[in-house]
Amino acid sequence: MAATMKGAISFGLLHVPVSLHTATQDNDIRFNQLCREDGSRVKYKKVCAKCGKEVSTQDIVKGFEIEPGKYVTLTDEDFEKAKVQKDKTIHILHFADIHDIRPIFFDKTYHAVPEAGGDKAYELLRRCMLEEHTVAIAKGVIGQSEHLLALIPTDTGILAETLFFSDEVKAIPKEPAKPELSEQEISMGKTIIGSMKEAFEPAKYHDEYRQRLWEIIQAKANNQEITAAPEAPSANIINMMDALQQMVEQAQSKGKDTPPKKPRSRKKASAS
Numbered sequence: 001m002a003a004t005m006k007g008a009i010s011f012g013l014l015h016v017p018v019s020l021h022t023a024t025q026d027n028d029i030r031f032n033q034l035c036r037e038d039g040s041r042v043k044y045k046k047v048c049a050k051c052g053k054e055v056s057t058q059d060i061v062k063g064f065e066i067e068p069g070k071y072v073t074l075t076d077e078d079f080e081k082a083k084v085q086k087d088k089t090i091h092i093l094h095f096a097d098i099h100d101i102r103p104i105f106f107d108k109t110y111h112a113v114p115e116a117g118g119d120k121a122y123e124l125l126r127r128c129m130l131e132e133h134t135v136a137i138a139k140g141v142i143g144q145s146e147h148l149l150a151l152i153p154t155d156t157g158i159l160a161e162t163l164f165f166s167d168e169v170k171a172i173p174k175e176p177a178k179p180e181l182s183e184q185e186i187s188m189g190k191t192i193i194g195s196m197k198e199a200f201e202p203a204k205y206h207d208e209y210r211q212r213l214w215e216i217i218q219a220k221a222n223n224q225e226i227t228a229a230p231e232a233p234s235a236n237i238i239n240m241m242d243a244l245q246q247m248v249e250q251a252q253s254k255g256k257d258t259p260p261k262k263p264r265s266r267k268k269a270s271a272s
Contacts, residue, residue, distance in 0.1 A: 002021075003019035003020060003021055003113075004019075004020045004021060004022055004110060004142060005019065005020040005088070005140075005142050005143075006018075006019045006020075006088070006115065007019075007020075007088035007089055007090060007140070008088070008089055008090070008118070009089075009090045009092065009112070009122075009125065009136075009138070009151070010089050010090065010091045010092060011092050011121070011125055011136075012092075014121045014124075014125075015121070016114065016118045016121040016122050016125060017114065017115035017116065017117055017118035018090070018112045018113060018114055018115055018118060018122065018158075019112075019113050019115055020110040020111070020112055020113075020142065020160055021110060021111045021113060022108075022109075022110060022111075023109040023110055023111050023159065024108075024109055027207070027210065028210065029210060029213055029214060029217070046060065061073045061074075061075070062074050079144050082144075088141070089140065090112075090138045090139070090140035090149060090151070090160070091138055091139050091140065092136045092137070092138045092151070093137050093138055093139060094136075094137055095129070095132075095134040095135065095136055095137070096134060096135055096136075096137050097133065097134060097135075098133070098134070098135045098150075098152065101135070101150060101163070104164075104169055105163045105164050105169060106150075106161055106162075106163065106164075107161070107162040107163060107164055108161070108162045109159055109160070109161050109162075110159065110160040110161075110162075111157060111158075111159065111160075112151065112157065112158040112159065112160045113157070122158070125151075125153075125158070126153045126154075126157065126158050127153075129151070129152075129153040129158075130153040130154075130155075135150050135151060135152045135153070136150070136151035137149070137150060138150075138151055142162070147162045147163070148162070148163040148164075148165055149161065149162055149163060150163055185241070188245065188247075188248050191248050191251055191252075192247045192248060192251055194251075195251030195252075196251075
């Protein structure tokens with residue numbers, strides 16, 4: 001797997017050589033646009049809005065619109081000048097509790113992998129953060145942009161999570177109303193949640209839409225008849241208290257039918 005970036009983590013006087021590798025992938029099914037008449041690929045041309053001529057890639061420059069119709073153009077050299085000095089260094093600014101970072105700030109995840117000569121310093125950083133239940137807040141340049149990062153220790157390595165800057169996070173458009181709830185409603189709600197609580201196992205969940213779409217593609221490719229997916233049954237809208245009571249009864253009934261589980265030894269939680 002090719003590295004997205006090769007550099008180092010700057011940790012006090014320590015310099016930890018690392019490379020960043022993307023930790024997730026997009027499995028969406030990609031489609032090409034075709035001409036309805038003969039099935040040929042549809043192509044796009046980059047055309048000058050003024051003269052109508054096609055413009056080649058080498059004749060295209062980047063411009064920022066400062067007012068309608070007026071642009072400041074930038075070259076590759078301008079972008080290079082904008083980069084900060086810690087170009088290939090992930091500079092740790094400070095350490096923090098993972099719970100201090102609201103989930104809305106998380107953007108993209110990378111595996112931070114130690115490079116030659118960095119194993120011991122890498123393990124020192126990983127283990128100390130893990131045992132102190134902290135993450136490192138850092139800055140670094142990935143591609144042409146400076147990113148705010150959270151370095152998160154796991155049982156096997158360190159994740160580098162890019163974070164949105166505060167001015168990139170939108171406020172909630174409308175504060176939800178917070179109507180009064182009775183103790184009975186809260187108690188019933190907690191009972192339902194408790195009955196549905198189980199460990200998160202990622203392998204249990206699948207993108208059913210993508211799977212169904214792939215089946216349709218394969219069936220069409222083999223000239224098979226396509227069967228439409230069955231519609232989900234419509235839910236009857238009932239009173240909230242009636243719904244809660246019904247769900248609590250179902251949860252209690254389920255609990256009676258299920259033999260009690262043996263208590264498991266608790267492991268120390270870690271950020272992963």
